[in-house]
Amino acid sequence: MSVLNIKDAGPMMTVQDLGRAGLSRFGVSGAGPMDPPSLRMANRLVGNAESDAGLEFAQVGGTFVVDAPVRFAVTGAAVGMTVDGKPVHAWESHHLLPGQTLRIGAVVNAVWGYLAISGGIDTPLVLGARTTHLRTGLGGLDGRRLAAGDHLPLGASGHAPLLALRQPLSRPRGPFRIVPGPQADHFDASAWKIFLEEPFRIATHRDRMAQMLDGPVISAFAGHDIISDGTVAGSIQVPSSGRPIVLMAERQTTGGYPKIATVASVDLPRLAQAMTGSLVRFRAITRDEAEDLLLDQSRVLAAALSGLEEKGETTEIKETPTTSGRSNT
Amino acid sequence: MAVMTNAPAHFPRIAACGDSALAVEFSDRIDEATSARVVAMADRLAAGAVAGIREVVPTYRSLLVHYDPALVRGRDLTVQLMDMLECQAETESTVRHIIVPVLYGGETGADLDALAELKEMTRSDLIALHASAHYRVYMIGFAPGFAYLGGLPERLHTPRLAVPRQRIEAGAIGIGGQQASINSVPGPSGWRFIARTPLKLFDPSRKEPFLLRAGDRVRFRAIEETEAAHLDAAVARGEPVEEWAAT
Numbered sequence: 001m002s003v004l005n006i007k008d009a010g011p012m013m014t015v016q017d018l019g020r021a022g023l024s025r026f027g028v029s030g031a032g033p034m035d036p037p038s039l040r041m042a043n044r045l046v047g048n049a050e051s052d053a054g055l056e057f058a059q060v061g062g063t064f065v066v067d068a069p070v071r072f073a074v075t076g077a078a079v080g081m082t083v084d085g086k087p088v089h090a091w092e093s094h095h096l097l098p099g100q101t102l103r104i105g106a107v108v109n110a111v112w113g114y115l116a117i118s119g120g121i122d123t124p125l126v127l128g129a130r131t132t133h134l135r136t137g138l139g140g141l142d143g144r145r146l147a148a149g150d151h152l153p154l155g156a157s158g159h160a161p162l163l164a165l166r167q168p169l170s171r172p173r174g175p176f177r178i179v180p181g182p183q184a185d186h187f188d189a190s191a192w193k194i195f196l197e198e199p200f201r202i203a204t205h206r207d208r209m210a211q212m213l214d215g216p217v218i219s220a221f222a223g224h225d226i227i228s229d230g231t232v233a234g235s236i237q238v239p240s241s242g243r244p245i246v247l248m249a250e251r252q253t254t255g256g257y258p259k260i261a262t263v264a265s266v267d268l269p270r271l272a273q274a275m276t277g278s279l280v281r282f283r284a285i286t287r288d289e290a291e292d293l294l295l296d297q298s299r300v301l302a303a304a305l306s307g308l309e310e311k312g313e314t315t316e317i318k319e320t321p322t323t324s325g326r327s328n329t
Numbered sequence: 330m331a332v333m334t335n336a337p338a339h340f341p342r343i344a345a346c347g348d349s350a351l352a353v354e355f356s357d358r359i360d361e362a363t364s365a366r367v368v369a370m371a372d373r374l375a376a377g378a379v380a381g382i383r384e385v386v387p388t389y390r391s392l393l394v395h396y397d398p399a400l401v402r403g404r405d406l407t408v409q410l411m412d413m414l415e416c417q418a419e420t421e422s423t424v425r426h427i428i429v430p431v432l433y434g435g436e437t438g439a440d441l442d443a444l445a446e447l448k449e450m451t452r453s454d455l456i457a458l459h460a461s462a463h464y465r466v467y468m469i470g471f472a473p474g475f476a477y478l479g480g481l482p483e484r485l486h487t488p489r490l491a492v493p494r495q496r497i498e499a500g501a502i503g504i505g506g507q508q509a510s511i512n513s514v515p516g517p518s519g520w521r522f523i524a525r526t527p528l529k530l531f532d533p534s535r536k537e538p539f540l541l542r543a544g545d546r547v548r549f550r551a552i553e554e555t556e557a558a559h560l561d562a563a564v565a566r567g568e569p570v571e572e573w574a575a576t
Contacts, residue, residue, distance in 0.1 A: 024386045024395070025371070026539045027513070027531075028473045126533050136473055136514055138533060182344035182352045227359060228470065228477075230386035230393025232350045254388055254470030262347030290348035291398040298399065 002068035004117055004152040007101070012058035014208075015121050015140035015152070016114075018051045020129040024230065024253045031133040031250050034112045034208060034272035037169060037301055038075040042116035044305045045073035045093040047160030052120030053130035055146070057113050061104025062146075064115075069097050070157050071118040075165075077110030077273065092164035092311060093118075110273040119157035133250055134208065163308040170300060172293075175283035176267045178236065179290050182229075183258035186222040187238075194218055195260060199279040200244065208250035211271060213280070217242030220258050228256040234263035248272060264290040266297045341414050343407045348398055349383075353410055354391040359479060359507075363390050364467050368544035369420060370413070379409050387543040388468045389477070426546045426574040429511065429526050431460070432557040437501045437525035444504070444521055448484060456551055458482050459523065464509060464547040469539065474513035474531030476541045481509040493519035500525045502549070511541075524549070527560035528571055540571060548574070 006013075016039060019032025033039040033056055040050040048054075061079065073093040074081060081088055081104040088094050090113075096102050107113045123130050123141055132140030141150060187195070200215035224240035231237075235247045237257035246263060247255070249272075263271060264285065274280060285293075344352045353370065356363045364387075371387040374394060381401030386393040396406055433456045434441040445455045464480040471477075486507045494517060497503070501512040503520035510520060513530035530540045541547070550572075552560070563570045 022384045023473075024384055024393070025469060025543065026473060027469045027471060027475050127538060138473070179345050179347050182346050182354075184344075185338070227357070227389045228468070229352060229354075229388040229391045230346075230350075230470075232346050232393070232395070234347050252471055253386060254468065259346075262345070262350075265348050287345040287348060287403045291402060294348050294398055 001122070002066060002070070002119070002154045002157070004070075004121070004154055005065045005067070006062060006146055006148060006150045006152070007065060008063035008148050009146045009150070010057045010060035010062050011145075012056075012208075013062060013146040014056050014132040014134065015053050015123055015130055015146070016056040016132060017053040017130045019131050019249070020127055020133070020139065023127060027253050028127060028138075029133050029135070029250055029253055030233070031129075031131040031139070031208075033114065034249050035076055035114070035269040037269060038112070039114045039116070040301070040305060041091070041165060041169060042073045042075040042114040043120070044308060045075070045091070045163045045165065046071040046116045046118040047093075047158065047163075048116060048118060048120050050305065052116070052155070053123065054114055054116040054121060057104070057115070058107070058111055060106050061113055061115065062148075064096075064102040064104075065098075065100070066096055066117075066154075067098055068154075068157075069095060070154065071160065071162065072096050072102065073116050073163075074104060074113060075116075076107060076113035078108040079113050080105035080108065089164075091168070093162045095162070109275065111275065112272060117154055117157075118160065119155035122153040122155040135250060162311040164311050165304065166309050167304065169304060171270055172266055175281040176271055177264040177285045177290065177293070178261040178282050179264060179287050180261050180284055181259070182262075183220075183222075183226060184260060186220040186226075186258040187218065187260050188221045191218050191220065191260075195244075196282055196284060199281050202274050202276050202278050202280060204276050206276065208248060210251065211246040211248055213244045213246065215243075218244060218260065220260075222258070224258060225256055226258050228254045231255045231259070232262060234265065234268045235259045236261045236263065246271060264293055266290075266293045341411075343410060345403060346393065348403070350393055350395045351403055351407065351410075352391050352393050353414070356390050359389050359467065361465060361479070364465065364479070364544070365420070367392050370410075371543065372423075373413070378413070379406065381406065386470075388470065424544065424546060425542075426548070427541065428548050428550050428572040428574050429528055430552045430556065430560060430572070431502055431524040431526045431549045432552055432554065433459075433524040435525065437498050438523045440521040441523040444485075444487060444523055447487070450484075455485070455523075459485060460549045460551050462548075464549075466541050466543055466545040466547060467508075468543050469541060472514045472516065472531075473533075474539045474541070476511045476513070476530060476547070478509040478511070478547060479507075481507060483507075487521055489519040490521065491519075493517050497522060498525065499530070500528065502526060511547075527557055527564050529564055535567075
């Protein structure tokens with residue numbers, strides 16, 4: 001079995017696949033990537049199944065070597081990275097050979113990056129998935145963040161061409177769309193006016209579990225405690241502080257704060273990738289509209305995933321004048 | 330826990346939770362009848378009664394239903410579920426009874442004596458009262474396998490601590506307000522803990538990782554140190570030690 005050796009790791013690197021589905025009723029968070037389309041794309045670029053496990057990192061990647069030839073790809077955003085000091089692009093696959101060193105630097109204009117390796121990260125399945133859930137220490141490598149010195153087993157890597165995404169993944173723009181509810185009626189007209197008309201700031205208090213929002217205080221006239229009920233990724237809770245909290249991938253399965261609204265699925269990865277300190281606005285849409293957006297995006301993403309172009313049979317790492325990688329070119 | 334007091338709401342009702350989930354709210358209170366309806370619908374949906382459903386999450390008074398909008402649209406699912414609510418039998422399909430052996434007091438149950446003093450009861454009267462009650466698992470949530478129990482005798486209702494403790498062990502038996510609980514993983518908690526069970530509510534390496542599910546009936550059986558040590562060892566060897574009572 002081949003191994004990925006981590007020589008150096010950023011502060012928030014974990015093993016993630018598409019999540020631990022179907023166990024919410026037993027209190028098990030789905031977890032999974034903060035930006036699922038980017039992990040799926042990274043896997044496709046190296047010839048993996050979209051559901052294979054890769055590495056998720058925040059802000060900065062790390063340094064890696066392998067003991068057998070692999071293909072790798074980095075997605076999520078523009079990322080500065082090199083193989084043996086030579087710059088390579090994100091959003092396309094490259095060879096990494098034994099003896100070579102892959103260095104992944106800072107994520108540019110986003111938060112989360114993804115590294116897929118051909119064969120996938122082959123840590124043991126825990127409750128049906130390899131996803132790391134940090135709060136409960138489940139999955140990944142001993143349920144924890146990765147660190148220098150870690151060795152990750154890799155699955156068998158077959159032959160496949162190097163691929164590139166020629167058109168950038170389309171990201172929605174504009175206000176973040178929300179569907180009111182399930183406790184929309186805990187908030188009166190003035191609270192709703194504030195929520196939909198004032199900007200909020202992406203707070204520094206953020207992790208894989210939740211995103212806090214700074215800005216105007218939102219008051220629930222019916223009180224800020226409800227009988228605990230189920231949550232979804234994208235639930236916007238409003239505790240008694242009046243500061244909204246958006247639940248993210250690693251959320252708790254139940255919660256006791258009223259939920260004013262839910263972020264549309266298509267906009268949740270974008271919220272995860274929004275820079276700390278940036279301003280966001282919300283716009284209410286109907287459930288029907290949000291479902292239409294999600295179905296449309298699924299079709300677009302499926303086309304992008306199956307429409308990757310071969311790079312041609314060069315194993316040379318092409319030198320490029322920039323280290324910023326491919327962004328929205 | 331405060332009860333929802335918003336403007337007149339008619340139950341049951343169904344609320345959107347974004348584009349891939351909805352909540353069926355059966356009432357705005359915590360009671361057995363409501364829980365029975367939640368669990369009954371959860372069981373029917375989990376058994377495949379309606380197409381396009383990914384998973385269901387039964388909670389005290391509502392059922393969260395995750396669906397795939399590519400297979401069923403929220404508005405159509407709402408109609409189907411409202412129809413089902415109108416003709417739903419409110420009986421749960423299968424009811425499981427489990428007896429949970431507990432060692433009262435000790436390091437994990439460190440609040441026992443203080444609680445007895447607070448309630449002006451003897452330690453043994455408090456144990457007898459706690460162990461005589463019939464509990465119901467209202468929901469599993471917060472952490473993997475964490476069981477929220479209803480049925481705590483009113484005399485034992487006690488507010489949470491002002492300052493949560495940093496680490497409470499798995500298996501700790503707690504009291505928080507009118508609720509009782511069994512911890513499943515170690516972690517911080519503001520509840521009061523009076524006992525521990527050697528049973529593991531959650532063990533990802535076990536064939537059945539979760540001991541309890543919503544709708545289960547639970548009773549506690551007081552055990553002594555010797556039996557606790559014996560059960561601890563059996564659990565550590567991976568032997569099943571839970572006691573299912575006849576229905």
